[in-house]
Amino acid sequence: MYDVDAVREDFPVLKEVVYLDSTATTQTPVPAVEAMVEYFYRYAGNHGRGAHRLARETTNRYEDARETVAHFLNADPSKTVFTKNTTEGINLIANSYPWEAGDHIVTTMLEHHSNLLPWLRLQKKGIDVTVIKPDREGIIDPRMIENALTDRTKLIAVTHISNVFGSVQNVSRITKLARKNGVKILVDGAQSAGHVPVNIKTLGCDFFATAGHKGLLGPQGTGVLYIKDPEVMESASLGGGTVSDVRGHEYTLEPSPTCFEAGTPNIPGVIGLGKAVEYVKKIGISEIEKHEAELSRQAAKRLSELDHVEVYGPENRAGIVPFNVTGLHAHDVALILDQTRKICVRSGHHCAIPVTRFLEVESTVRASFALYNTKEEVDILVKAVDALKALVS
Ligand SMILES: Cc1ncc(COP(=O)(O)O)c(C=O)c1O
Structure with missing residues (x-):
C-alpha cells in the first residue's frame, strides 16, 4: 500500500502549499x-x-x-x-x-x-x-x-x-x-x-x-x-x-x-x-508511476466535467494535466489559485511555443503531480477551479 502521508513527511514545504508544479521542478526530500x-x-x-x-x-x-x-x-x-x-x-x-x-x-x-x-x-x-x-x-x-x-x-x-x-x-x-x-x-x-x-x-x-x-x-x-x-x-x-x-x-x-x-x-x-x-x-518507480497516473486521471476527468474548463491531452497520460478556463487568461487562473488556495500551478506556453500555438491557444494552465501529491489535493484543485465559474459567467 502506497503511504503518501509518510512520503510527505520528507517534503516539509508541502505543509504550506498545494504544490502542483513538479513538471517545472520537484521538491527535494x-x-x-x-x-x-x-x-x-x-x-x-x-x-x-x-x-x-x-x-x-x-x-x-x-x-x-x-x-x-x-x-x-x-x-x-x-x-x-x-x-x-x-x-x-x-x-x-x-x-x-x-x-x-x-x-x-x-x-x-x-x-x-x-x-x-x-x-x-x-x-x-x-x-x-x-x-x-x-x-x-x-x-x-x-x-x-x-x-x-x-x-x-x-x-x-x-x-x-x-x-x-x-x-x-x-x-x-x-x-x-x-x-x-x-x-x-x-x-x-x-x-x-x-x-x-x-x-x-x-x-x-x-x-x-x-x-x-x-x-x-x-x-x-x-x-x-x-x-x-x-x-x-x-x-x-x-x-x-x-x-x-x-x-x-x-x-x-x-x-x-x-x-x-x-x-x-x-x-x-x-x-x-x-x-x-x-x-x-x-519508494519504487512502479508505485510512483501508478500513483501519479491515478491522480492525473482523476484531475483530468473531474476538470473536464466543468462546463467552463477545457482539458487537453490524451486519456492515458503521465502526471500532467493542462487546461484552460473559458474567459480567463492562464496566468490569471494561476494567480487566483495561488492567492485563494495556495495552489502552485504553472501557466504559460511551457517553453513549447510551437505546440501551444498548434493547440490554437496562447497559453495553458498546467497542474502536475508527483509522488508526494494526494487525492485531497486533487479535490482542492477541482473545487478552486470550479469556483472560478463565478468570475466567467
Ligand atoms: C520535455 C522537457 N525537455 C526539456 C526540459 C528542460 O529541462 P531543464 O530545465 O532541466 O533544462 C523540460 C523542462 O521542463 C521539459 O519538460
Missing part, C-alpha cells in the same frame, strides 16, 4: 538536502583534483552518485555524464557531434524548446531539420517519423513525455525504427526519468538527456546525459578535468564521462541527486 548539508559541513573539496582527504572523499561521493544514477537508469556509469540540466545535455550533443553540411535531423513540434532550438540552430551550418506534427492529443505517430527519414538523416530527437500534454510517446518503437534505418536517436527524458520506469539498455537509444531536478527529486542545477558511443565526439566544452595530458599544442582527452564534464561540477548538487535517486528507488 530531506535525506537529499541533508546529504548536501553534510558535504558543506564535513568534507567539501573539489572533485578529481586532489590527494588530500577532503578531495578524496568528495571524489568518492560524487562517483558513488554516478553509480547510483546510472544503475537506476540501467546505464553504464562510464557513459553517464552529469550536466546542469536537460538543456545543457541536449546542447552538448548538438554542439559536439561531428555534423556535416547536408545532414538531416528529424524532431517534432511537441518538443520543449530545449529539444528544438539546438537543432534549429544547426540549420545555420547547413543541416536540414524536419519537424513532425503530433495529433490533437499530443501523440507522435512513429510512422510519420519513419516517412521523414532520408539517406542523409543522422538523428531523431524526440521527447519521451510531453511537458505540455503529459502524453507518453512510443519511444521504444521510435528507437527500433531508428536502429533499423541506421539513424541515431536522442530521447528527451526530462519528464520521464523518476516518473515512469526508464531502462536505457533495453530502450537502446544513443543519447538520453534528463534533469536531476524533476522526477529524480534532486536539486536544481543537476542533469544527466547518457551517451552510448562517447568516442564518436569531442565535447564542445573543454578545460580543467577533461584532459590527461597537454604537450605544446597537443592534448589528450580523458575517457568518458570525465571528458564531458569540464570545470568544477555541481558537486553538492550531484551528491544530493545521488541520495534523491536512492529515495526514488526505495
Whole structure:
C-alpha cells in the first residue's frame, strides 16, 4: 500500500502549499538536502583534483552518485555524464557531434524548446531539420517519423513525455525504427526519468538527456546525459578535468564521462541527486508511476466535467494535466489559485511555443503531480477551479 502521508513527511514545504508544479521542478526530500548539508559541513573539496582527504572523499561521493544514477537508469556509469540540466545535455550533443553540411535531423513540434532550438540552430551550418506534427492529443505517430527519414538523416530527437500534454510517446518503437534505418536517436527524458520506469539498455537509444531536478527529486542545477558511443565526439566544452595530458599544442582527452564534464561540477548538487535517486528507488518507480497516473486521471476527468474548463491531452497520460478556463487568461487562473488556495500551478506556453500555438491557444494552465501529491489535493484543485465559474459567467 502506497503511504503518501509518510512520503510527505520528507517534503516539509508541502505543509504550506498545494504544490502542483513538479513538471517545472520537484521538491527535494530531506535525506537529499541533508546529504548536501553534510558535504558543506564535513568534507567539501573539489572533485578529481586532489590527494588530500577532503578531495578524496568528495571524489568518492560524487562517483558513488554516478553509480547510483546510472544503475537506476540501467546505464553504464562510464557513459553517464552529469550536466546542469536537460538543456545543457541536449546542447552538448548538438554542439559536439561531428555534423556535416547536408545532414538531416528529424524532431517534432511537441518538443520543449530545449529539444528544438539546438537543432534549429544547426540549420545555420547547413543541416536540414524536419519537424513532425503530433495529433490533437499530443501523440507522435512513429510512422510519420519513419516517412521523414532520408539517406542523409543522422538523428531523431524526440521527447519521451510531453511537458505540455503529459502524453507518453512510443519511444521504444521510435528507437527500433531508428536502429533499423541506421539513424541515431536522442530521447528527451526530462519528464520521464523518476516518473515512469526508464531502462536505457533495453530502450537502446544513443543519447538520453534528463534533469536531476524533476522526477529524480534532486536539486536544481543537476542533469544527466547518457551517451552510448562517447568516442564518436569531442565535447564542445573543454578545460580543467577533461584532459590527461597537454604537450605544446597537443592534448589528450580523458575517457568518458570525465571528458564531458569540464570545470568544477555541481558537486553538492550531484551528491544530493545521488541520495534523491536512492529515495526514488526505495519508494519504487512502479508505485510512483501508478500513483501519479491515478491522480492525473482523476484531475483530468473531474476538470473536464466543468462546463467552463477545457482539458487537453490524451486519456492515458503521465502526471500532467493542462487546461484552460473559458474567459480567463492562464496566468490569471494561476494567480487566483495561488492567492485563494495556495495552489502552485504553472501557466504559460511551457517553453513549447510551437505546440501551444498548434493547440490554437496562447497559453495553458498546467497542474502536475508527483509522488508526494494526494487525492485531497486533487479535490482542492477541482473545487478552486470550479469556483472560478463565478468570475466567467
Ligand atoms: C520535455 C522537457 N525537455 C526539456 C526540459 C528542460 O529541462 P531543464 O530545465 O532541466 O533544462 C523540460 C523542462 O521542463 C521539459 O519538460
